[in-house]
Amino acid sequence: MSTVFAQKLKVESFKLASNDITAQSHPRKDLNNLNCALVKVGIALDGVKFDGSIMGEPVQKLGEYWVYMPKGVSMLQVLHKNYTPLMVNFYDYGVGKVESGMTYILTLSKPSGSTEPADAGGNFYALTVNPKNAVVTIDGNQQTVSTDGEYSAMLPYGSHTYKVEAGGYISKSGSFTISSSDMTPINVSLVSAMATVSVTCPTPAVSLYVDKKSVGTIPWTGSLKEGMHLVEAKKEGYRSQQRTINLSQQQKLDVAFNELVAIQGNLSVNYKPFGADVYIDGNKVGQSPRVFNGILVGNHKVEIKKDGYGTDSKTVSILEGQTASLSGVLKTNASSSVASGTSLAGNTISIPVKDGISIDMVRVEAGTFTMGATPEMKEPWDDEKPAHQVTLTNDYYIGKYEVTQALWQVVMGNNPSYFKGDNLPVEQVSWNDCHEFISKLNSITGKKFRLPIEAEWEYAARGGKKSRGYQYSGSDNLSDVAWYKDNSSSKTHAVGSKQANELGIYDMTGNVWEWCQDWNGSYSGSSQVNPTGANSGSDRVRRGGSWFYDARGCRSSDRGSDTPGRRSFNIGLRLVLSE
Structure with missing residues:
Protein backbone atom coordinates (compact mmCIF):
# COMPACT_ATOMS: atom_id res chain seq x y z
CA MET A 1 0.00 0.00 0.00
CA SER A 2 1.45 3.44 -0.95
CA THR A 3 1.76 6.28 1.60
CA VAL A 4 0.10 9.66 0.88
CA PHE A 5 2.20 12.70 1.99
CA ALA A 6 0.15 15.84 2.82
CA GLN A 7 3.00 18.08 4.06
CA LYS A 8 6.36 19.43 2.88
CA LEU A 9 9.44 20.56 4.74
CA LYS A 10 10.82 23.99 3.80
CA VAL A 11 14.40 25.35 3.53
CA GLU A 12 14.65 28.54 5.57
CA SER A 13 18.35 29.12 4.77
CA PHE A 14 21.59 27.41 3.77
CA LYS A 15 24.95 29.13 4.28
CA LEU A 16 28.62 28.72 5.12
CA ALA A 17 29.40 29.12 8.86
CA SER A 18 32.89 30.54 8.41
CA ASN A 19 33.57 30.94 12.15
CA ASP A 20 32.35 27.41 13.02
CA ILE A 21 35.33 24.99 13.22
CA THR A 22 33.26 21.87 14.15
CA ALA A 23 34.20 20.17 10.89
CA GLN A 24 37.83 20.42 12.01
CA SER A 25 37.40 19.74 15.72
CA HIS A 26 35.09 16.75 15.07
CA PRO A 27 36.46 15.58 11.73
CA ARG A 28 35.39 12.62 9.57
CA LYS A 29 37.60 11.55 6.65
CA ASP A 30 36.45 11.03 3.07
CA LEU A 31 37.80 8.38 0.67
CA ASN A 32 40.79 10.59 -0.14
CA ASN A 33 41.64 10.89 3.57
CA LEU A 34 40.60 14.57 3.57
CA ASN A 35 38.38 16.11 6.24
CA CYS A 36 34.73 16.06 5.18
CA ALA A 37 32.52 19.11 5.01
CA LEU A 38 29.95 19.18 7.85
CA VAL A 39 26.35 20.21 7.16
CA LYS A 40 24.42 20.98 10.37
CA VAL A 41 20.77 20.43 9.49
CA GLY A 42 18.58 22.31 11.96
CA ILE A 43 15.16 20.66 12.40
CA ALA A 44 13.30 19.69 15.61
CA LEU A 45 12.07 16.39 14.27
CA ASP A 46 12.94 12.77 15.14
CA GLY A 47 13.34 10.06 12.53
CA VAL A 48 14.90 12.23 9.77
CA LYS A 49 16.94 10.34 7.16
CA PHE A 50 19.40 11.69 4.59
CA ASP A 51 20.37 10.47 1.13
CA GLY A 52 23.13 11.54 -1.27
CA SER A 53 26.90 11.51 -1.17
CA ILE A 54 27.30 11.36 2.58
CA MET A 55 30.04 9.74 4.61
CA GLY A 56 28.86 7.37 7.36
CA GLU A 57 25.76 7.73 9.49
CA PRO A 58 24.47 11.22 10.37
CA VAL A 59 24.70 12.16 14.06
CA GLN A 60 21.52 13.36 15.77
CA LYS A 61 22.04 16.24 18.18
CA LEU A 62 19.56 18.31 20.13
CA GLY A 63 17.48 20.08 17.49
CA GLU A 64 19.83 19.26 14.61
CA TYR A 65 21.60 16.53 12.62
CA TRP A 66 25.29 16.51 11.63
CA VAL A 67 25.73 15.25 8.09
CA TYR A 68 29.28 14.69 6.77
CA MET A 69 29.90 15.07 3.03
CA PRO A 70 33.05 14.81 0.85
CA LYS A 71 34.45 17.82 -1.00
CA GLY A 72 32.60 18.81 -4.19
CA VAL A 73 29.07 17.61 -3.30
CA SER A 74 26.25 20.07 -4.11
CA MET A 75 23.01 18.21 -3.25
CA LEU A 76 21.37 16.56 -0.20
CA GLN A 77 18.00 14.79 0.08
CA VAL A 78 16.03 14.98 3.35
CA LEU A 79 13.59 12.14 4.11
CA HIS A 80 10.91 11.61 6.76
CA LYS A 81 7.96 9.22 6.84
CA ASN A 82 5.41 12.03 7.39
CA TYR A 83 6.70 14.50 4.76
CA THR A 84 7.35 14.66 1.05
CA PRO A 85 11.07 14.02 0.31
CA LEU A 86 12.99 17.30 0.05
CA MET A 87 15.91 17.76 -2.39
CA VAL A 88 18.26 20.67 -1.43
CA ASN A 89 20.38 22.04 -4.30
CA PHE A 90 23.26 24.02 -2.74
CA TYR A 91 23.56 26.26 -5.85
CA ASP A 92 20.06 27.58 -5.15
CA TYR A 93 21.41 29.21 -2.00
CA GLY A 94 24.70 30.57 -3.38
CA VAL A 95 26.86 27.89 -1.79
CA GLY A 96 27.59 25.61 -4.73
CA LYS A 97 29.90 22.76 -3.89
CA VAL A 98 31.01 22.12 -0.28
CA GLU A 99 34.68 22.40 0.69
CA SER A 100 36.83 20.11 2.86
CA GLY A 101 36.91 20.97 6.58
CA MET A 102 34.19 23.66 6.31
CA THR A 103 30.97 23.82 8.36
CA TYR A 104 27.60 24.75 6.79
CA ILE A 105 24.21 25.50 8.38
CA LEU A 106 21.02 24.20 6.69
CA THR A 107 17.90 25.40 8.48
CA LEU A 108 14.61 23.61 7.79
CA SER A 109 11.09 24.30 9.01
CA LYS A 110 7.85 22.39 9.18
CA PRO A 111 4.64 23.75 7.66
CA SER A 112 2.80 26.16 9.99
CA GLY A 113 0.07 24.49 12.01
CA SER A 114 1.45 21.00 11.41
CA THR A 115 1.54 18.53 14.26
CA GLU A 116 3.50 15.31 14.52
CA PRO A 117 1.42 12.11 14.76
CA ALA A 118 1.47 10.62 18.24
CA ASP A 119 3.98 7.78 18.48
CA ALA A 120 2.54 4.53 19.88
CA GLY A 121 5.62 4.18 22.04
CA GLY A 122 6.23 0.66 20.85
CA ASN A 123 5.95 -1.88 18.04
CA PHE A 124 5.44 -5.59 17.44
CA TYR A 125 8.05 -8.28 17.77
CA ALA A 126 7.84 -11.37 15.51
CA LEU A 127 9.35 -14.73 16.47
CA THR A 128 9.12 -18.09 14.67
CA VAL A 129 10.24 -21.25 16.49
CA ASN A 130 10.95 -24.87 15.62
CA PRO A 131 9.75 -27.22 17.03
CA LYS A 132 6.37 -25.53 16.95
CA ASN A 133 5.47 -26.71 20.48
CA ALA A 134 8.47 -24.95 22.03
CA VAL A 135 7.87 -22.72 25.07
CA VAL A 136 8.69 -19.04 24.42
CA THR A 137 9.56 -16.54 27.16
CA ILE A 138 9.89 -12.79 26.41
CA ASP A 139 11.53 -10.58 29.09
CA GLY A 140 10.94 -13.40 31.60
CA ASN A 141 7.23 -13.76 30.78
CA GLN A 142 6.00 -16.99 29.20
CA GLN A 143 3.96 -16.35 26.05
CA THR A 144 0.56 -17.80 25.19
CA VAL A 145 0.87 -21.21 23.51
CA SER A 146 1.01 -21.09 19.70
CA THR A 147 0.05 -24.08 17.54
CA ASP A 148 1.88 -22.80 14.45
CA GLY A 149 5.15 -21.84 16.13
CA GLU A 150 4.72 -18.10 15.39
CA TYR A 151 4.61 -15.49 18.16
CA SER A 152 3.99 -11.72 18.05
CA ALA A 153 2.96 -9.05 20.57
CA MET A 154 3.30 -5.30 21.16
CA LEU A 155 6.40 -4.28 23.12
CA PRO A 156 7.79 -0.83 24.11
CA TYR A 157 10.76 0.58 22.22
CA GLY A 158 14.13 -0.65 23.40
CA SER A 159 16.04 -3.87 24.00
CA HIS A 160 14.26 -7.11 24.95
CA THR A 161 15.25 -10.72 25.65
CA TYR A 162 13.82 -14.07 24.55
CA LYS A 163 14.27 -17.70 25.56
CA VAL A 164 13.01 -20.76 23.62
CA GLU A 165 12.78 -24.20 25.30
CA ALA A 166 11.43 -27.65 24.35
CA GLY A 167 11.79 -31.11 25.82
CA GLY A 168 14.62 -33.07 24.17
CA TYR A 169 16.18 -29.90 22.70
CA ILE A 170 18.91 -27.47 23.73
CA SER A 171 17.31 -24.17 24.79
CA LYS A 172 18.34 -20.91 23.11
CA SER A 173 18.35 -17.32 24.39
CA GLY A 174 18.96 -13.99 22.73
CA SER A 175 17.97 -10.32 22.51
CA PHE A 176 16.34 -7.99 20.00
CA THR A 177 15.50 -4.28 19.69
CA ILE A 178 12.07 -2.77 19.14
CA SER A 179 11.94 0.50 17.15
CA SER A 180 9.49 2.34 14.92
CA SER A 181 10.90 0.57 11.84
CA ASP A 182 9.84 -2.74 10.34
CA MET A 183 11.16 -5.71 12.27
CA THR A 184 12.74 -8.67 10.54
CA PRO A 185 11.19 -11.82 12.11
CA ILE A 186 13.53 -13.78 14.34
CA ASN A 187 13.75 -17.48 13.42
CA VAL A 188 14.84 -19.80 16.23
CA SER A 189 15.40 -23.49 15.42
CA LEU A 190 16.38 -25.57 18.43
CA VAL A 191 18.93 -28.32 18.07
CA SER A 192 18.02 -31.79 19.39
CA ALA A 193 19.64 -32.66 22.69
CA MET A 194 18.93 -36.37 22.22
CA ALA A 195 21.76 -38.86 22.09
CA THR A 196 21.97 -41.32 19.18
CA VAL A 197 22.53 -44.97 20.08
CA SER A 198 23.28 -47.79 17.64
CA VAL A 199 23.04 -51.40 18.85
CA THR A 200 24.41 -54.52 17.13
CA CYS A 201 24.55 -58.24 17.96
CA PRO A 202 25.90 -61.12 15.83
CA THR A 203 22.93 -63.34 16.80
CA PRO A 204 20.04 -62.82 14.34
CA ALA A 205 16.45 -61.83 15.29
CA VAL A 206 17.34 -60.54 18.76
CA SER A 207 14.81 -58.28 20.50
CA LEU A 208 16.04 -55.04 22.07
CA TYR A 209 14.69 -53.62 25.31
CA VAL A 210 15.51 -50.16 26.65
CA ASP A 211 14.58 -49.51 30.28
CA LYS A 212 12.49 -52.73 30.28
CA LYS A 213 10.43 -51.68 27.24
CA SER A 214 10.62 -53.35 23.82
CA VAL A 215 11.88 -50.97 21.11
CA GLY A 216 12.35 -53.38 18.20
CA THR A 217 14.95 -55.82 16.93
CA ILE A 218 18.73 -55.59 16.59
CA PRO A 219 20.40 -53.99 14.61
CA TRP A 220 18.74 -50.84 15.96
CA THR A 221 19.45 -47.11 15.86
CA GLY A 222 17.40 -44.59 17.81
CA SER A 223 17.35 -41.46 19.96
CA LEU A 224 17.44 -41.51 23.77
CA LYS A 225 17.40 -38.78 26.41
CA GLU A 226 20.54 -37.95 28.34
CA GLY A 227 21.10 -39.93 31.52
CA MET A 228 21.28 -43.59 32.56
CA HIS A 229 19.56 -46.34 30.53
CA LEU A 230 19.40 -50.13 30.78
CA VAL A 231 19.85 -51.80 27.37
CA GLU A 232 19.00 -55.52 27.03
CA ALA A 233 19.35 -58.02 24.18
CA LYS A 234 16.82 -60.88 24.45
CA LYS A 235 15.84 -63.91 22.40
CA GLU A 236 13.71 -66.84 23.47
CA GLY A 237 15.93 -69.86 24.17
CA TYR A 238 19.06 -67.72 24.69
CA ARG A 239 20.69 -66.06 27.67
CA SER A 240 20.00 -62.33 27.71
CA GLN A 241 22.74 -59.69 27.89
CA GLN A 242 22.50 -56.28 29.59
CA ARG A 243 24.43 -53.01 29.41
CA THR A 244 24.00 -49.83 31.45
CA ILE A 245 24.83 -46.69 29.48
CA ASN A 246 25.13 -43.07 30.66
CA LEU A 247 24.39 -40.63 27.86
CA SER A 248 25.15 -36.93 27.53
CA GLN A 249 23.38 -34.47 25.24
CA GLN A 250 23.95 -35.12 21.51
CA GLN A 251 26.30 -38.03 22.23
CA LYS A 252 26.69 -40.75 19.61
CA LEU A 253 27.24 -44.21 21.12
CA ASP A 254 27.70 -47.67 19.60
CA VAL A 255 26.68 -50.64 21.77
CA ALA A 256 27.91 -54.04 20.56
CA PHE A 257 26.54 -57.13 22.29
CA ASN A 258 28.36 -60.44 22.09
CA GLU A 259 26.72 -63.42 20.44
CA LEU A 260 23.95 -64.71 22.68
CA VAL A 261 24.48 -68.11 24.27
CA ALA A 262 21.80 -70.70 23.48
CA ILE A 263 20.06 -72.42 26.41
CA SER A 337 -9.56 -91.49 8.52
CA VAL A 338 -11.54 -88.28 8.90
CA ALA A 339 -14.64 -88.45 11.06
CA SER A 340 -17.81 -89.57 9.32
CA GLY A 341 -19.47 -86.84 7.26
CA THR A 342 -16.32 -84.66 6.93
CA SER A 343 -14.73 -84.31 3.48
CA LEU A 344 -11.12 -83.23 2.98
CA ALA A 345 -9.76 -81.13 0.10
CA GLY A 346 -6.11 -80.22 0.70
CA ASN A 347 -5.98 -77.74 3.58
CA THR A 348 -9.75 -77.26 3.70
CA ILE A 349 -12.52 -79.30 5.28
CA SER A 350 -16.26 -79.20 4.79
CA ILE A 351 -18.46 -80.19 7.75
CA PRO A 352 -22.13 -80.85 7.05
CA VAL A 353 -24.69 -79.44 9.50
CA LYS A 354 -28.21 -80.24 8.18
CA ASP A 355 -30.66 -79.44 5.39
CA GLY A 356 -27.77 -79.21 2.92
CA ILE A 357 -25.95 -76.52 4.91
CA SER A 358 -22.26 -77.15 5.63
CA ILE A 359 -19.30 -75.25 7.09
CA ASP A 360 -16.15 -74.79 5.00
CA MET A 361 -12.97 -74.36 7.03
CA VAL A 362 -9.32 -73.65 6.22
CA ARG A 363 -6.39 -75.17 8.08
CA VAL A 364 -3.94 -72.71 9.68
CA GLU A 365 -0.53 -74.20 10.44
CA ALA A 366 1.06 -73.35 13.78
CA GLY A 367 3.79 -70.74 13.71
CA THR A 368 5.31 -67.56 15.10
CA PHE A 369 4.41 -64.02 14.05
CA THR A 370 4.59 -60.42 15.26
CA MET A 371 1.22 -59.29 16.60
CA GLY A 372 0.09 -55.67 16.79
CA ALA A 373 1.41 -52.42 15.29
CA THR A 374 4.01 -53.77 12.86
CA PRO A 375 5.62 -51.24 10.46
CA GLU A 376 3.20 -51.83 7.56
CA MET A 377 0.20 -50.96 9.77
CA LYS A 378 -0.33 -47.25 9.12
CA GLU A 379 -1.64 -44.95 11.89
CA PRO A 380 -1.97 -47.64 14.58
CA TRP A 381 -4.00 -46.97 17.72
CA ASP A 382 -2.34 -47.13 21.15
CA ASP A 383 -4.07 -50.43 22.02
CA GLU A 384 -2.20 -52.10 19.12
CA LYS A 385 1.13 -51.36 20.85
CA PRO A 386 3.62 -52.67 21.62
CA ALA A 387 4.08 -55.10 18.75
CA HIS A 388 5.16 -58.43 20.23
CA GLN A 389 6.11 -61.95 19.18
CA VAL A 390 3.43 -64.64 19.49
CA THR A 391 3.89 -68.37 18.96
CA LEU A 392 0.89 -70.61 18.28
CA THR A 393 1.98 -74.20 18.84
CA ASN A 394 -1.08 -76.02 17.45
CA ASP A 395 -2.67 -76.12 14.02
CA TYR A 396 -6.34 -75.10 13.87
CA TYR A 397 -9.16 -74.67 11.37
CA ILE A 398 -10.92 -71.32 10.86
CA GLY A 399 -14.07 -70.57 8.93
CA LYS A 400 -13.46 -69.88 5.25
CA TYR A 401 -16.41 -67.50 5.45
CA GLU A 402 -18.16 -65.50 8.14
CA VAL A 403 -21.15 -67.38 9.60
CA THR A 404 -24.04 -66.82 7.19
CA GLN A 405 -27.68 -66.18 7.96
CA ALA A 406 -28.56 -69.54 6.38
CA LEU A 407 -26.25 -71.38 8.81
CA TRP A 408 -27.56 -69.42 11.81
CA GLN A 409 -31.16 -70.10 10.74
CA VAL A 410 -30.68 -73.87 10.40
CA VAL A 411 -29.08 -74.07 13.87
CA MET A 412 -31.11 -71.50 15.85
CA GLY A 413 -34.41 -71.46 13.97
CA ASN A 414 -34.35 -67.64 13.72
CA ASN A 415 -32.57 -64.83 11.88
CA PRO A 416 -31.84 -61.68 13.95
CA SER A 417 -30.06 -59.84 11.10
CA TYR A 418 -30.94 -56.30 10.02
CA PHE A 419 -29.90 -56.92 6.41
CA LYS A 420 -31.65 -60.12 5.22
CA GLY A 421 -30.18 -62.69 2.84
CA ASP A 422 -29.18 -66.36 3.16
CA ASN A 423 -25.62 -65.74 1.97
CA LEU A 424 -25.14 -62.48 3.86
CA PRO A 425 -23.20 -62.61 7.14
CA VAL A 426 -25.39 -62.94 10.21
CA GLU A 427 -25.33 -59.78 12.40
CA GLN A 428 -27.07 -58.28 15.38
CA VAL A 429 -25.72 -61.19 17.43
CA SER A 430 -24.05 -60.62 20.81
CA TRP A 431 -21.05 -62.52 22.17
CA ASN A 432 -23.47 -64.37 24.44
CA ASP A 433 -25.74 -65.21 21.45
CA CYS A 434 -22.74 -66.64 19.62
CA HIS A 435 -21.97 -69.04 22.47
CA GLU A 436 -25.57 -70.27 22.52
CA PHE A 437 -25.32 -70.81 18.74
CA ILE A 438 -22.00 -72.70 19.08
CA SER A 439 -23.40 -74.94 21.83
CA LYS A 440 -26.31 -76.00 19.60
CA LEU A 441 -24.02 -76.37 16.56
CA ASN A 442 -21.71 -78.71 18.50
CA SER A 443 -24.68 -80.81 19.58
CA ILE A 444 -25.77 -81.18 15.95
CA THR A 445 -22.33 -81.91 14.48
CA GLY A 446 -20.55 -83.65 17.36
CA LYS A 447 -17.63 -81.24 16.84
CA LYS A 448 -16.09 -78.69 19.20
CA PHE A 449 -16.48 -75.39 17.39
CA ARG A 450 -15.58 -72.20 19.26
CA LEU A 451 -14.80 -68.50 18.75
CA PRO A 452 -11.21 -67.71 17.74
CA ILE A 453 -8.67 -66.49 20.28
CA GLU A 454 -7.63 -62.96 19.28
CA ALA A 455 -4.07 -64.10 18.43
CA GLU A 456 -5.48 -66.94 16.24
CA TRP A 457 -7.70 -64.43 14.46
CA GLU A 458 -4.85 -61.99 13.68
CA TYR A 459 -2.45 -64.75 12.63
CA ALA A 460 -5.02 -66.09 10.14
CA ALA A 461 -5.90 -62.57 8.93
CA ARG A 462 -2.22 -61.87 8.22
CA GLY A 463 -1.98 -65.06 6.14
CA GLY A 464 -0.27 -67.35 8.67
CA LYS A 465 2.93 -68.90 7.32
CA LYS A 466 2.03 -67.64 3.82
CA SER A 467 1.83 -64.01 4.93
CA ARG A 468 3.05 -61.40 2.45
CA GLY A 469 3.01 -58.58 4.99
CA TYR A 470 -0.12 -56.81 3.78
CA GLN A 471 -1.79 -54.07 5.80
CA TYR A 472 -5.24 -55.57 5.24
CA SER A 473 -6.17 -59.25 5.12
CA GLY A 474 -4.98 -60.31 1.67
CA SER A 475 -3.94 -57.02 0.07
CA ASP A 476 -2.65 -53.47 0.51
CA ASN A 477 -5.55 -52.38 -1.72
CA LEU A 478 -8.51 -52.48 0.64
CA SER A 479 -11.20 -52.48 -2.07
CA ASP A 480 -9.84 -55.76 -3.45
CA VAL A 481 -10.57 -57.71 -0.26
CA ALA A 482 -13.15 -55.81 1.78
CA TRP A 483 -16.58 -54.24 1.93
CA TYR A 484 -16.00 -51.08 3.98
CA LYS A 485 -17.31 -47.55 4.37
CA ASP A 486 -16.17 -46.27 0.96
CA ASN A 487 -17.59 -49.10 -1.21
CA SER A 488 -20.30 -50.90 0.79
CA SER A 489 -23.26 -48.61 0.02
CA SER A 490 -24.00 -48.78 3.78
CA LYS A 491 -24.88 -52.48 3.92
CA THR A 492 -23.45 -55.98 4.18
CA HIS A 493 -22.64 -58.10 1.12
CA ALA A 494 -22.58 -61.81 0.28
CA VAL A 495 -19.70 -63.62 1.97
CA GLY A 496 -16.81 -64.55 -0.34
CA SER A 497 -17.62 -61.89 -2.95
CA LYS A 498 -14.20 -60.21 -2.56
CA GLN A 499 -10.72 -61.70 -2.97
CA ALA A 500 -9.45 -64.19 -0.36
CA ASN A 501 -6.27 -63.70 1.64
CA GLU A 502 -3.09 -65.78 1.33
CA LEU A 503 -4.71 -68.78 3.09
CA GLY A 504 -7.91 -68.67 1.04
CA ILE A 505 -10.01 -67.04 3.79
CA TYR A 506 -12.61 -64.41 2.83
CA ASP A 507 -13.85 -61.18 4.45
CA MET A 508 -11.49 -61.14 7.42
CA THR A 509 -11.30 -57.46 6.58
CA GLY A 510 -14.61 -55.59 6.41
CA ASN A 511 -18.24 -56.77 5.92
CA VAL A 512 -18.93 -57.40 9.66
CA TRP A 513 -16.85 -57.30 12.83
CA GLU A 514 -16.13 -60.79 14.20
CA TRP A 515 -16.36 -61.70 17.88
CA CYS A 516 -13.29 -63.30 19.49
CA GLN A 517 -13.14 -65.35 22.70
CA ASP A 518 -10.84 -63.01 24.68
CA TRP A 519 -11.57 -60.38 27.28
CA ASN A 520 -10.20 -57.07 26.02
CA GLY A 521 -6.87 -56.06 27.59
CA SER A 522 -3.58 -54.24 26.94
CA TYR A 523 -0.66 -55.85 25.08
CA SER A 524 2.63 -56.82 26.71
CA GLY A 525 5.91 -56.34 24.87
CA SER A 526 7.21 -59.76 25.87
CA SER A 527 7.08 -62.84 23.66
CA GLN A 528 4.08 -65.10 24.30
CA VAL A 529 3.09 -68.70 23.58
CA ASN A 530 -0.60 -69.48 22.95
CA PRO A 531 -1.90 -66.28 24.61
CA THR A 532 -5.57 -66.19 25.61
CA GLY A 533 -5.97 -62.48 26.40
CA ALA A 534 -6.81 -60.77 29.68
CA ASN A 535 -7.97 -62.87 32.63
CA SER A 536 -11.05 -60.73 33.14
CA GLY A 537 -12.70 -57.54 31.99
CA SER A 538 -15.91 -55.84 30.95
CA ASP A 539 -15.60 -56.08 27.14
CA ARG A 540 -14.95 -58.93 24.69
CA VAL A 541 -12.71 -58.48 21.65
CA ARG A 542 -14.07 -58.06 18.13
CA ARG A 543 -11.87 -57.91 15.03
CA GLY A 544 -11.76 -57.09 11.32
CA GLY A 545 -13.67 -53.83 10.82
CA SER A 546 -16.94 -53.71 8.89
CA TRP A 547 -18.97 -52.17 6.08
CA PHE A 548 -19.57 -49.22 8.44
CA TYR A 549 -15.88 -48.43 9.16
CA ASP A 550 -13.13 -46.58 7.29
CA ALA A 551 -9.81 -48.02 6.14
CA ARG A 552 -8.00 -47.36 9.43
CA GLY A 553 -10.50 -49.59 11.24
CA CYS A 554 -10.01 -52.44 8.74
CA ARG A 555 -6.28 -53.07 9.20
CA SER A 556 -5.39 -56.58 10.38
CA SER A 557 -3.95 -55.22 13.65
CA ASP A 558 -6.90 -52.95 14.49
CA ARG A 559 -8.74 -53.93 17.71
CA GLY A 560 -12.33 -53.39 18.77
CA SER A 561 -14.33 -54.46 21.81
CA ASP A 562 -17.87 -54.42 23.19
CA THR A 563 -19.81 -55.74 26.15
CA PRO A 564 -20.79 -59.43 25.74
CA GLY A 565 -24.48 -58.51 25.45
CA ARG A 566 -24.06 -55.87 22.71
CA ARG A 567 -25.84 -56.45 19.38
CA SER A 568 -25.20 -54.36 16.26
CA PHE A 569 -25.98 -54.52 12.55
CA ASN A 570 -22.23 -54.67 11.83
CA ILE A 571 -21.06 -57.38 14.28
CA GLY A 572 -21.10 -61.11 13.43
CA LEU A 573 -18.79 -64.07 13.93
CA ARG A 574 -16.42 -66.63 12.39
CA LEU A 575 -15.86 -70.15 13.74
CA VAL A 576 -12.70 -71.99 14.78
CA LEU A 577 -12.24 -75.76 15.15
CA SER A 578 -9.21 -77.23 16.94
CA GLU A 579 -7.55 -80.31 15.49
Missing part, protein backbone atom coordinates in the same frame (compact mmCIF):
# COMPACT_ATOMS: atom_id res chain seq x y z
CA GLN A 264 19.55 -76.02 25.33
CA GLY A 265 18.04 -79.34 26.28
CA ASN A 266 17.45 -82.67 24.50
CA LEU A 267 14.53 -84.61 23.04
CA SER A 268 14.20 -88.41 22.93
CA VAL A 269 11.78 -89.70 20.26
CA ASN A 270 10.92 -93.43 20.19
CA TYR A 271 8.06 -94.07 17.76
CA LYS A 272 7.02 -97.13 15.80
CA PRO A 273 7.19 -97.98 13.01
CA PHE A 274 10.92 -97.25 12.94
CA GLY A 275 12.12 -94.74 10.33
CA ALA A 276 9.31 -92.22 10.88
CA ASP A 277 10.39 -88.66 10.06
CA VAL A 278 10.63 -86.23 12.97
CA TYR A 279 9.83 -82.54 12.47
CA ILE A 280 10.49 -79.84 15.08
CA ASP A 281 8.70 -76.53 14.48
CA GLY A 282 8.12 -77.54 10.87
CA ASN A 283 11.75 -78.49 10.13
CA LYS A 284 12.75 -82.09 9.51
CA VAL A 285 15.52 -83.07 11.97
CA GLY A 286 15.89 -86.83 11.52
CA GLN A 287 14.12 -90.16 12.07
CA SER A 288 12.83 -92.13 15.04
CA PRO A 289 14.12 -93.66 17.25
CA ARG A 290 16.76 -91.07 18.18
CA VAL A 291 17.84 -88.56 20.82
CA PHE A 292 18.01 -85.03 19.40
CA ASN A 293 20.55 -82.91 21.26
CA GLY A 294 20.98 -79.14 21.46
CA ILE A 295 17.34 -78.02 21.18
CA LEU A 296 16.53 -74.51 22.42
CA VAL A 297 14.56 -74.37 25.66
CA GLY A 298 10.87 -73.49 25.37
CA ASN A 299 7.78 -74.99 23.76
CA HIS A 300 8.18 -76.74 20.42
CA LYS A 301 5.78 -78.44 18.06
CA VAL A 302 6.97 -81.96 17.26
CA GLU A 303 5.45 -84.00 14.40
CA ILE A 304 6.14 -87.65 13.58
CA LYS A 305 5.25 -88.63 10.00
CA LYS A 306 5.57 -91.69 7.77
CA ASP A 307 3.98 -92.52 4.41
CA GLY A 308 0.94 -94.73 4.86
CA TYR A 309 0.47 -93.62 8.48
CA GLY A 310 -1.27 -90.76 10.19
CA THR A 311 0.73 -87.87 11.63
CA ASP A 312 1.16 -87.57 15.38
CA SER A 313 1.59 -83.99 16.62
CA LYS A 314 2.69 -82.99 20.14
CA THR A 315 3.77 -79.82 21.95
CA VAL A 316 6.91 -80.47 23.99
CA SER A 317 8.51 -78.24 26.63
CA ILE A 318 12.31 -78.39 26.53
CA LEU A 319 14.10 -77.51 29.80
CA GLU A 320 17.74 -76.52 30.23
CA GLY A 321 20.06 -79.53 30.53
CA GLN A 322 17.19 -82.04 30.58
CA THR A 323 15.89 -84.61 28.09
CA ALA A 324 12.20 -84.65 27.22
CA SER A 325 10.72 -87.91 25.88
CA LEU A 326 8.10 -88.80 23.29
CA SER A 327 7.03 -92.31 22.39
CA GLY A 328 4.12 -93.94 20.64
CA VAL A 329 2.80 -95.85 17.66
CA LEU A 330 1.61 -94.19 14.45
CA LYS A 331 -1.81 -95.32 13.22
CA THR A 332 -2.27 -96.51 9.70
CA ASN A 333 -4.22 -94.24 7.36
CA ALA A 334 -7.16 -96.65 7.43
CA SER A 335 -7.64 -96.21 11.17
CA SER A 336 -6.98 -92.45 11.14
